[in-house]
Amino acid sequence: MIEWDAATIKDFQTTLLAWFDEEGRDLPWRHDHEPYHVWVSEIMLQQTQVQTVIPYYQRFMALFPTIADLAAAPESQLLKAWEGLGYYSRVRNMQRCAKQLLTDYDGQWPHTAATLTDLIGIGPYTAGAIASIAFNEPVPAVDGNAYRVFSRLLKIDADIAKPQTRALFEQVISRIIPHDRPGDFNQAIMDLGSSYMTARQPDSAHSPVKRFNQAYLDGDELAYPVKTKKPRPKPIAYVAVLAQMQDHWLMTQRPSNGMLANLWTVPLIPIEELDLDEDYQPADLVAAVETYFKQEYRLTLTAHYLDKRPVTHTFTHQKWTIQGVGGEVMLGDLAYFAGKAVTTAERQQLPMPKVQEKIFTRYLSD
Structure with a gap:
């Protein structure tokens, strides 16, 4: 590892x-240093x-302009505003954090990275970003x-x-970050990493800091950062049942915990x-789904195979x-069905995950 002297750091x-x-970059959350704005943008950018x-971000701020608005929002409205961003635990934790700020901090933000991490859903990076940008604390945002x-x-x-x-990177960057403009420094690193120093196609030949980039100068830039590979995601196969009861769609709500909660x-x-069987055919799948509906929901479904390639979502x-x-479901009692029947207009108002949007796009488009 290279270590810079004081003159190089200043340069x-x-x-x-x-x-x-x-x-x-001229970004809407950079127009002021309001910690609420910094926080919302950083959580969204994860x-x-x-x-x-x-x-x-712009829609979210129009709907929830203050911490109090966010804390008081119905969960369905919150999830709808977040629809398509994924990782929905982020916005649930944001609301919990907003309530914590109102209850325990009288609506005032802690001013240091160390105290910001006491808030729900705020880890070291987000704490560093808020503390440096909103409160001018010279801490890195790694x-x-x-x-x-x-x-x-x-x-x-x-x-x-x-x-x-x-901890190593925090220690290294803490020596380099300027005390007079730590927020700008951290945001400049963000912009540098998303422009001239991208992961796969960096343009360090035109980078403003190319003379400081030792890996570029040595010709082995793509060897950094060093990162061991994560295990591959576990494959799971599903069948999505696009079932209608007259002019209504059958929709289910996910459990309140776990993936895609609520x-x-x-x-x-x-x-x-x-x-x-392992070598099942489309007709076998259709028959099995009809049986499942009868046994689990006590509903009579007349199903048909949708002959389009499957949706994948990672x-x-x-x-x-x-x-x-x-499929079509005969009129019946939905007492055993974990959901409800909704019109197309009502369906469009429900908070849905990205994977569901992909299902509708694939199977309902011509």
């Missing part, structure tokens, strides 16, 4: 911040691209961009998949729960493959 700070002043987040940028600048070969590596989908049946630890089956 780097000056170069980076001059570039940021000229070329930094696992999500900036261009995707911008309209979500995310994927920071790992990538500093591992290349300084040729840090520690495995970033290991939790203990964060979101609405069409009935999703794990294939392994159906009595099927979560962090699971990869779903979903085959669609359509």
Whole structure:
């Protein structure tokens, strides 16, 4: 690992911040230093691209302009506002955090990274971002961009998949971050990591900090950061039942805990729960789904196979493959059905996960 002297650190700070002043991204949450705005944007940006987040952020702020508005929002409205961003535990924790701020902190934000981590759903990175940007605390915000940028600048070969590596990067960056503009510094690193120092196609030849980038100068930039591979997501096969009862759709609500909690989908049946041979045919699947509806929901379903390629959707630890089956349900009692029958207009108002949108797009489009 390279270690910079004080003169190099000062030179780097000056170069980076001059570039940021000229070329930094104009993002809606950067128009002020309000901690609420910083917090919401940082939570949204986890696992999500900036261009995707911008309209979500703007709608979210229109719906919930203050912490109190967020704390008081009905969960269905909250989930609908988040629909399509995924990782719904993020927004649930945001509401819990908003309530915590009102109850325990009189609606006031803690000012340091150390105290911000006492809040629900705020980890070291988000705490560092809020503390540095909103409260000018000289603390690093170590995310994927920071790992990538500093591992290349300084040729840090520690495995970033290991939790203990964060402490090393925090220690290194703490020596480099300026005390007068820590928030701008952290945001400049974010912009650098998403432009000239991207993961697969960096453009370090034109980077404003190329003379500090030791991995680039040595010709082995793509070797950094060092990261061991995660295990592949577990494959799970489902059948999605797009069933109608007259002009209503049958929709189920997910349990209040676990994946996609409280979101609405069409009935999703794990294939392994159906009595099927390994070499089952479409007709076998249709018959098994009809039997499942009769046994589990006490509903008579007349099903048909939807002959389109399955939907695939990858979560962090699971990869779903979903085959669609359509059908009509005879009028009957929904007492045993874990959901409700809704019109198309009502269905569109339900908070649904991205995977459900993909199912409708695949199987209901011409």
